[in-house]
Amino acid sequence: xxxxxxxxxxxxxxxxxxxxxxxxxxxxxxxxxxxxxxxxxxxxxxxxxxxxxxxxxxxxxxxxxxxxxxxxxxxxxxxxxxxxxxxxxxxxxxxxxxxxxxxxxxxxxxxxxxxxxxxxxxxxxxxxxxxxxxxxxxxxxxxxxxxxxxxxxxxxxxxxxxxxxxxxxxxxxxxxxxxxxxxxxxxxxxxxxxxxxxxxxxxxxxxxxxxxxxxxxxxxxxxxxxxxxxxxxxxxxxxxxxxxxxxxxxxxxxxxxxxxxxxxxxxxxxxxxxxxxxxxxxxxxxxxxxxxxxxxxxxxxxxxxxxxxxxxxxxxxxxxxxxxxxxxxxxxxxxxxxxxxxxxxxxxxxxxxxxxxxxxxxxxxxxxxxxxxxxxxxxxxxxxxxxxxxxxxxxxxxxxxxxxxxxxxxxxxxxxxxxxxxxxxxxxxxxxxxxxxxxxxxxxxxxxxxxxxxxxxxx
Amino acid sequence: xxxxxxxxxxxxxxxxxxxxxxxxxxxxxxxxxxxxxxxxxxxxxxxxxxxxxxxxxxxxxxxxxxxxxxxxxxxxxxxxxxxxxxxxxxxxxxxxxxxxxx
Numbered sequence: 086x087x088x089x090x091x092x093x094x095x096x097x098x099x100x101x102x103x104x105x106x107x108x109x110x111x112x113x114x115x116x117x118x119x120x121x122x123x124x125x126x127x128x129x130x131x132x133x134x135x136x137x138x139x140x141x142x143x144x145x146x147x148x149x150x151x152x153x154x155x156x157x158x159x160x161x162x163x164x165x166x167x168x169x170x171x172x173x174x175x176x177x178x179x180x181x182x183x184x185x186x187x188x189x190x191x192x193x194x195x196x197x198x199x200x201x202x203x204x205x206x207x208x209x210x211x212x213x214x215x216x217x218x219x220x221x222x223x224x225x226x227x228x229x230x231x232x233x234x235x236x237x238x239x240x241x242x243x244x245x246x247x248x249x250x251x252x253x254x255x256x257x258x259x260x261x262x263x264x265x266x267x268x269x270x271x272x273x274x275x276x277x278x279x280x281x282x283x284x285x286x287x288x289x290x291x292x293x294x295x296x297x298x299x300x301x302x303x304x305x306x307x308x309x310x311x312x313x314x315x316x317x318x319x320x321x322x323x324x325x326x327x328x329x330x331x332x333x334x335x336x337x338x339x340x341x342x343x344x345x346x347x348x349x350x351x352x353x354x355x356x357x358x359x360x361x362x363x364x365x366x367x368x369x370x371x372x373x374x375x376x377x378x379x380x381x382x383x384x385x386x387x388x389x390x391x392x393x394x395x396x397x398x399x400x401x402x403x404x405x406x407x408x409x410x411x412x413x414x415x416x417x418x419x420x421x422x423x424x425x426x427x428x429x430x431x432x433x434x435x436x437x438x439x440x441x442x443x444x445x446x447x448x449x450x451x452x453x454x455x456x457x458x459x460x461x462x463x464x465x466x467x468x469x470x471x472x473x474x475x476x477x478x479x480x481x482x483x484x485x486x487x488x489x490x491x492x493x494x495x496x497x498x499x500x501x502x503x504x505x506x507x508x509x510x511x512x513x514x515x516x517x518x519x520x521x522x523x524x525x526x527x528x529x530x531x532x533x534x535x536x537x538x539x540x541x542x543x544x
Numbered sequence: 545x546x547x548x549x550x551x552x553x554x555x556x557x558x559x560x561x562x563x564x565x566x567x568x569x570x571x572x573x574x575x576x577x578x579x580x581x582x583x584x585x586x587x588x589x590x591x592x593x594x595x596x597x598x599x600x601x602x603x604x605x606x607x608x609x610x611x612x613x614x615x616x617x618x619x620x621x622x623x624x625x626x627x628x629x630x631x632x633x634x635x636x637x638x639x640x641x642x643x644x645x646x
Contacts (some may be wrong), residue, residue: 095592102586103563109579110570112635119632122586123625133592139599144611148598152618159619160627168577171627175584175620182617186593189609193602201550300580307590312553314593320553321560326587328564329579336573425573432576439634445574446637 094132095318101125177220183306184213196264205312212306218280233289301330340425342487373524379540385462395468399530424472464496585624591617
């Protein structure tokens, strides 16, 4: 009887998860949707606690308490600008849990496992292990613990591929002979190693793709757990997560006009020497000062802000909003143009601007806003670079050729807020900076914006 | 796992994949970060597997692995839902204008 109850609880939980994600199709219904998903999770957990195999609760309670405390503390204290790091870390936790359950299942049953279950456990442990270490490397890069630049060496792709093929090879061997426990532990170890090697060569600029991909793997690891222990709610929830991550990574790749293989094995930005550009990079950059820009802004009809990762690093989202407030009080129309890969994870900029109380009705996607630039008086680029690089459109030789960009260079005037005269993270020259419509305002973005706000008030 | 259970599980997997594709494609880019943290929290459902491993007293190793897994998965479930809500609370359509405040 209890068993039916438990299964029933799982069924309801699965339905609530789907309804919860459906709620995310609109900001108005999103929070309600999440409440449904939370209820579903609670039902699944309570149902599981009635499972007939569970005989002692002390470790469970300890784990739940410690986990809740850490989880709550993390979600409470983490600043919105650090959202990519937090997400990377939570991919690692989720995947590690799946890997551990898989290892425990193997430890318990070992030789008695049938090929199917062995296959499921193998997928679970491999995906879990790769995602765990891969996400930890991504976390280290995003947090600035290691350099964000790609780590490359000669023969890297060949080495990684051989390692992967070898790991898959011993996985197949395990399907035939599940009792070979040393082989299983070797496979697990290699998968942990492969996660590190997979993410190491990927630069910080490609993080949106990597984050989505790891999200997908973490989900699939959970789904594989479901196969291993024959649990449908795990399969459903894991698959939803897996596909969500997959869809996001495809979207991110499209937004950079690159293939998944190219992102994973291309080591972007490492070969910038071969990709020098001729079109319009000669000439000088025109430096402008705060007062001139302030007057331009104050007398504009429409201003579009284009935020990038630089806005996040400078924690400038609130200052942007203050400047926008002052401009709006002077009758200027203010809009925000968000490129899909601006920032370090999908939707990064939207969350930051929402934190600064920018209503989402002022946030525009690439396709919605591009036709508005020609009728825009001033486009203000805040710490964005590649997503506004006109070379992607004009120069077929450019390493980012074909990437859809925000066409700020079609605006009547462009102001670029930039820390220094250096190149972007990908090391690609940006001809936008040399165009006659462009004025460069150097300095910390937050500081520049604060001074602009002051100046606009007096203009 | 018998053949029948495997086939049934594959059905569930395939249908969930199609459903997931349909549902997730409708999420606007605006909410992609909350989407990621929400799916993260939901895939913390692997907690269900960890709970059994931690509480079933199969053997010491399983109990320890299960305990660590419960902790990790709970971090995801609790942290994931909380931060998703924290983010979603911030998305507002229109705010009271500056004039209204005065």
